[in-house]
Amino acid sequence: MKTILGKVYVVRDDIDTDQIIPAQYLNLVPTIPEEYIKLGSYALCGLPDGYPPFVAQGATRSDYALVIAGRNFGCGSSREHAPIALGAAGIKAVVAESYARIFFRNAISTGELYPFETPQRLCDLFKTGDEVEIDIDGARITRVQTGEHYRLKELGAVAPVVEAGGIFAYARKSGIIS
Amino acid sequence: MTMTVTEKILAKAAGMRHVQPGDNIWVGVDILLTHDVCGPGTIGVFEREFGAKARVWNRDKVVIIPDHYIFTADEKAHRNVDTLRTFVKEQGLPNFYDPGTPSYKGVCHVALPEGGHVRPGEVIFGTDSHTCTHGALGAFASGIGNTDAGFILGTGKLLIKVPKTMRFRVNGVVPDYVMAKDIILRIIGDIGFDGASYCAMEFTGPAIHQLSIEERMTICNMAIEAGGKNGIIEADEKTFAYVRARTDKPFEAVYGDPDAHVESERVYDAATLEPCVAEPHVPSNYALCRERTDVQLDRAYIGSCTGGKITDFIAAARLLNGHTVRIPTFLVPATAEVAEALFTEQVGGKSLVQLFADAGCEEIAPPSCAACLGGPLDTYGRTHGNEAVISTTNRNFLGRMGSKQSRIYLASPLSVAASAITGHITDPREFM
Ligand code: SF4
Numbered sequence: 001m002k003t004i005l006g007k008v009y010v011v012r013d014d015i016d017t018d019q020i021i022p023a024q025y026l027n028l029v030p031t032i033p034e035e036y037i038k039l040g041s042y043a044l045c046g047l048p049d050g051y052p053p054f055v056a057q058g059a060t061r062s063d064y065a066l067v068i069a070g071r072n073f074g075c076g077s078s079r080e081h082a083p084i085a086l087g088a089a090g091i092k093a094v095v096a097e098s099y100a101r102i103f104f105r106n107a108i109s110t111g112e113l114y115p116f117e118t119p120q121r122l123c124d125l126f127k128t129g130d131e132v133e134i135d136i137d138g139a140r141i142t143r144v145q146t147g148e149h150y151r152l153k154e155l156g157a158v159a160p161v162v163e164a165g166g167i168f169a170y171a172r173k174s175g176i177i178s
Numbered sequence: 179m180t181m182t183v184t185e186k187i188l189a190k191a192a193g194m195r196h197v198q199p200g201d202n203i204w205v206g207v208d209i210l211l212t213h214d215v216c217g218p219g220t221i222g223v224f225e226r227e228f229g230a231k232a233r234v235w236n237r238d239k240v241v242i243i244p245d246h247y248i249f250t251a252d253e254k255a256h257r258n259v260d261t262l263r264t265f266v267k268e269q270g271l272p273n274f275y276d277p278g279t280p281s282y283k284g285v286c287h288v289a290l291p292e293g294g295h296v297r298p299g300e301v302i303f304g305t306d307s308h309t310c311t312h313g314a315l316g317a318f319a320s321g322i323g324n325t326d327a328g329f330i331l332g333t334g335k336l337l338i339k340v341p342k343t344m345r346f347r348v349n350g351v352v353p354d355y356v357m358a359k360d361i362i363l364r365i366i367g368d369i370g371f372d373g374a375s376y377c378a379m380e381f382t383g384p385a386i387h388q389l390s391i392e393e394r395m396t397i398c399n400m401a402i403e404a405g406g407k408n409g410i411i412e413a414d415e416k417t418f419a420y421v422r423a424r425t426d427k428p429f430e431a432v433y434g435d436p437d438a439h440v441e442s443e444r445v446y447d448a449a450t451l452e453p454c455v456a457e458p459h460v461p462s463n464y465a466l467c468r469e470r471t472d473v474q475l476d477r478a479y480i481g482s483c484t485g486g487k488i489t490d491f492i493a494a495a496r497l498l499n500g501h502t503v504r505i506p507t508f509l510v511p512a513t514a515e516v517a518e519a520l521f522t523e524q525v526g527g528k529s530l531v532q533l534f535a536d537a538g539c540e541e542i543a544p545p546s547c548a549a550c551l552g553g554p555l556d557t558y559g560r561t562h563g564n565e566a567v568i569s570t571t572n573r574n575f576l577g578r579m580g581s582k583q584s585r586i587y588l589a590s591p592l593s594v595a596a597s598a599i600t601g602h603i604t605d606p607r608e609f610m
Binding site: 014016018019022023024026027028029030031032046048049071072075076077078079080081098100101102105106109110166167168171177 | 215216218219222223226227246247252254255258261304305306307309321322323324325326328329332333371372375376402405407460551552553554555573575576577578580582
C-alpha cells in the first residue's frame with residue numbers, strides 16, 4: 001500500500017497561481033536545479049497575511065507534506081512553477097474540492113504531486129498541523145490521531161503518470177515515445 | 179454527427195471524422211508560442227528529454243515572443259532572454275521577436291496575431307494561460323505548462339481532452355459606452371470564477387460580430403478567468419480582413435454545425451449591459467460602476483494583452499479629450515505597433531501621445547507586460563503599498579500587480595479613463 005504521511009496545511013477556495021508562487025519569482029527556471037530549490041522556498045508565500053508560514057524563514061522545504069484546499073485550486077496562470085514550487089517544497093499531494101484545469105494538468109505532467117479531488121469540503125474539517133495519512137491506491141485520507149477517514153475520488157489513469165515521475169517518464173515506460 | 183466549431187477544429191487536427199466531448203485525442207499543433215518566463219523552462223524540458231542535439235519538430239511553427247520582464251535590471255530576467263536567443267540560434271528559428279532589436283514586439287498575445295501567426299481553423303498552444311485570446315480569430319487556442327510545451331517542441335503533438343462547449347450569445351447592438359470588457363466581466367460574474375472549468379466558451383450573436391477583432395480578443399482573453407480551456411468566435415469578414423493584411427499563408431476557416439449539441443447556452447441583450455468593474459480579488463466579483471462611486475482610487479492603469487491594444491487607447495483618449503486626470507495614470511502599449519500608432523492615431527485633431535500628455539498622464543512606457551503581473555521590483559507601474567488601482571488588465575488577484583496590500587479593480591478602458599478624471603470609480607456615461 002502506497003501512503004503519504006505527514007502534516008497538512010489547509011487553505012480555502014480560489015487559491016490562484018500568484019498566491020502559490022508570486023510573479024516576482026518567475027525569473028527562476030525550474031529545470032535549473034538550484035532554482036528549483038529556490039522556487040520551493042517561496043511556495044505559497046503569496047497567501048494573504050494571517051496564514052502561518054508554509055516554509056519557515058530561511059528554510060527551503062516545508063514542514064508540511066500535504067495541502068488541503070477548497071474549490072478551484074491553482075486557478076490563473078499556466079505557470080508550471082506553481083506545482084513545481086509545491087513539489088520542491090516537499091508537498092506530495094494536494095486534496096482539493098476542485099482544480100483549475102491547467103494546474104491539474106501541470107501537476108500530472110511534471111509528476112510533482114498527486115492532485116486528489118474530494119467530494120467533501122475537507123478544508124472545513126481539517127486544520128493546519130493535523131497529522132494525516134493518504135492511501136493512494138485506496139483513495140482515502142485518514143486523520144492519524146482519531147482514525148476517522150474520508151473518501152477521495154479515484155485518480156484513475158492519472159496515478160501511474162505521477163508515480164512514474166511525469167508524462168515523459170510515463171510515455172517512455174509505456175512505449176509511447178522512445 | 180454534428181459538432182461545434184471547437185470540436186470540428188480538434189477533429190481536423192487529430193485527423194478524425196468525428197470527436198465528442200470527453201474524448202482523449204492526439205492533435206497536431208499548428209503554432210507553439212512561448213515567452214521569456216516559460217520559454218527557458220520549456221527549452222530545459224525539451225533538452226533534458228530529447229537530448230542536447232535534438233531539433234524542434236518544425237522550425238516555422240515555433241514562435242518565441244519575450245514580453246514579461248524586459249525593462250528591468252533583474253539579471254536572471256536578462257539571462258532568461260539570453261537562453262531564448264541561444265536556442266533560437268542553435269535551432270535556426272525564424273519567428274523570434276528579440277528585445278532591443280527592431281523586431282521586438284511586446285506582449286505575446288497581441289504580437290502573435292499582429293505577426294500573422296494566428297489563422298482561423300488552426301490549433302495553437304502557448305505556455306501562457308491567456309493563449310485563449312487567439313480564439314478571437316476562429317482558432318482553437320489554449321494555455322499549457324512547460325512540460326507539455328517541451329513535449330510539443332519534440333513531437334508536434336499533444337494529447338488533450340475534447341472540451342464541452344458553453345455558448346454565450348449576445349444579441350442586439352452594443353451601446354457606445356459598453357465595451358468588450360463589460361461583456362466578458364458580466365459573463366464571468368454570472369457563471370463564476372470556475373464556471374467554465376474544462377469547457378470551451380463559444381461567443382456568438384450579432385453584438386459579438388459587431389466588435390472589432392481587438393475587442394473580440396478582449397473577450398476570448400478572459401475565458402481563462404472563468405476556468406475555460408479555450409474561448410472562440412467563428413471567423414467572419416472582419417477576421418479575414420485582419421488575417422489577410424498580416425499573412426499570405428493559406429488557411430481554412432472552420433464553422434460549427436448549426437444544430438451541434440452544446441452543454442449550455444446563455445443569451446444576453448447588449449442593450450441591457452452596463453459599464454462595470456470586477457472588485458478585488460477575483461475577476462467574478464462583478465459590480466456596476468455607477469454603484470461603486472464611493473470607491474476612491476490611487477491610480478489608473480491602461481495596458482496588457484486585454485487592455486493595451488490600440489482600440490483600448492483610442493477609447494480612453496476619446497473620453498480623456500479635454501480633461502485632466504486626478505490620479506497617476508499609467509499607460510503601457512501592448513506592442514511596438516500599438517506604441518507607434520499612439521503617434522499616428524488622432525482624436526479631436528491631436529495625436530494620442532499629445533492628448534494623453536495634455537491630460538496629465540504619466541509618461542508612456544515601452545511595450546511589455548509591465549505591472550500587469552507585478553514582476554521584478556523595478557517594473558513600471560508596479561504597486562508597492564496599499565494602492566487602489568483601476569486597470570484594464572485581466573486579473574485582480576491578491577498581489578497581482580506587486581504588493582499584496584494593493585487592491586485592483588478591473589474595468590474597460592472607458593471606465594478606467596472616466597475614473598482617472600474623477601479619482602473614484604466612475605461610469606463613463608458621465609463624460610459622454
Ligand atoms: S499582459 Fe499580463 S496577462 Fe497578458 S501575457 Fe502579459 S502578464 Fe500575462
